Structures are given as structure tokens and as C-alpha cells.
Amino acid sequence: MSITLNVNGTDHEVEAIAGTPLLWVIRDQLQMTGTKFGCGMAQCGACTVHLDGQPVRSCSLPVEAAAGRKVTTIEGVESPVARAVQQAWDELQVPQCGYCQSGQIMSATALLEGNPKPSDQDIDAAMSGNICRCNTYVRIRHAIKRASEQLG
Known part of the structure; x- marks a missing residue:
């Protein structure tokens, strides 16, 4: 079709x-x-x-x-929030192997688009469907908080 x-x-x-x-x-x-x-x-x-x-x-x-x-898709996400998330990911060196990171960034961007000041519980809930086999969850949470701060 x-x-x-x-x-x-x-x-x-x-x-x-x-x-x-x-x-x-x-x-x-x-x-x-x-x-x-x-x-x-x-x-x-x-x-x-x-x-x-x-x-x-x-x-x-x-x-x-x-x-x-x-x-x-990750190739087209360009909002100010997405740029802040990607910058925080780079600054905090979030990726280890990197395989899951496009999905992580897409979920983090959606979270911050809807909730610019998320709590740890908000972050955990929004990111719970994204698995990172390298276990970079602490860096992911820090990067989301950093992006939130950068956005004001």
C-alpha cells in the first residue's frame, strides 16, 4: 500500500x-x-x-x-529543548556505547517539552521505557537536569 x-x-x-x-x-x-x-x-x-x-x-x-x-526522528529534532538536551549530553559525556542514546534523547526532549522543571520522579517515570545496557542512568538524569537549567 x-x-x-x-x-x-x-x-x-x-x-x-x-x-x-x-x-x-x-x-x-x-x-x-x-x-x-x-x-x-x-x-x-x-x-x-x-x-x-x-x-x-x-x-x-x-x-x-x-x-x-x-x-x-533524531535526525530532525531541532527545538531549543532538543538542542539543550543534546548539548547537556555532550557536556556530561552521557553515552558510553551510544546505541540507545537516540531513543534516550527523544524521550528526554519530550519530557522537557512538556515539563521544563521535572523532579527526579518525573525523570524516572518519563525515562522508564528506555533501557541503557551500559547503565548510564545517573548521567542521563544529570543531563536532563542540566538541560532544564540551561533552558531557564
């Missing part, structure tokens, strides 16, 4: 079988490989993208559910 997807502000006509996960269309057809495959069951968060500004797991979202909506 033919579907029009708006990804990072650009409309793309794609061909996909109904039920194909959005992740595979983003990676294989659109060649945007920043969004990662982790578990395929929406449990690790490596595949997190924004759908109309909300974080979703693209590995379990059927591509047709994104038709007519705005998809933002």
Missing part, C-alpha cells in the same frame, strides 16, 4: 505492507538510521521517535498509524 508520511517536516511517499513497523520504513526506505532497533517489542526505547510531539516506540507502531501525522 502507498502511504504519505511526514517525517522531519518532509512528506515522503512510501510503499509498505500493512502492519509494517514504522521503524523499518524510517530505516530501510527513508535511510534515516539514527533510530535504532533494540528489542522489537517496545520495551527498550531504542526506536523512540516523536509522533505529533509525543514519544512512541516505532518498532511496534504500524506505519499506517503514522499517516497524516508528524513523525520526528
Whole structure:
């Protein structure tokens, strides 16, 4: 089936079988490989993208559910909040292996877009669906707090 997807502000006509996960269309057809495959069951968060500004797991979202909506991947997240998050990630050297970090950044950006001054509990709740096998959770929390401070 033919579907029009708006990804990072650009409309793309794609061909996909109904039920194909959005992740595979983003990676294989659109060649945007920043969004990662982790578990395929929406449990690790490596595949997190924004759908109309909300974080979703693209590995379990059927591509047709994104038709007519705005998809933002790590390649296209450009808000002041996203820039503050990415700067804090760099300053605090959050990544270790880096594999999960695009999903972490997408979830952190969505958190701060909706809650610019999150508590530790808010951060834990928002980030609970993102797994980091390198266990950089303390640095992730510090980076979210740093980004929050930078945003004023």
C-alpha cells in the first residue's frame, strides 16, 4: 500500500505492507538510521521517535498509524529543548556505547517539552521505557537536569 508520511517536516511517499513497523520504513526506505532497533517489542526505547510531539516506540507502531501525522526522528529534532538536551549530553559525556542514546534523547526532549522543571520522579517515570545496557542512568538524569537549567 502507498502511504504519505511526514517525517522531519518532509512528506515522503512510501510503499509498505500493512502492519509494517514504522521503524523499518524510517530505516530501510527513508535511510534515516539514527533510530535504532533494540528489542522489537517496545520495551527498550531504542526506536523512540516523536509522533505529533509525543514519544512512541516505532518498532511496534504500524506505519499506517503514522499517516497524516508528524513523525520526528533524531535526525530532525531541532527545538531549543532538543538542542539543550543534546548539548547537556555532550557536556556530561552521557553515552558510553551510544546505541540507545537516540531513543534516550527523544524521550528526554519530550519530557522537557512538556515539563521544563521535572523532579527526579518525573525523570524516572518519563525515562522508564528506555533501557541503557551500559547503565548510564545517573548521567542521563544529570543531563536532563542540566538541560532544564540551561533552558531557564
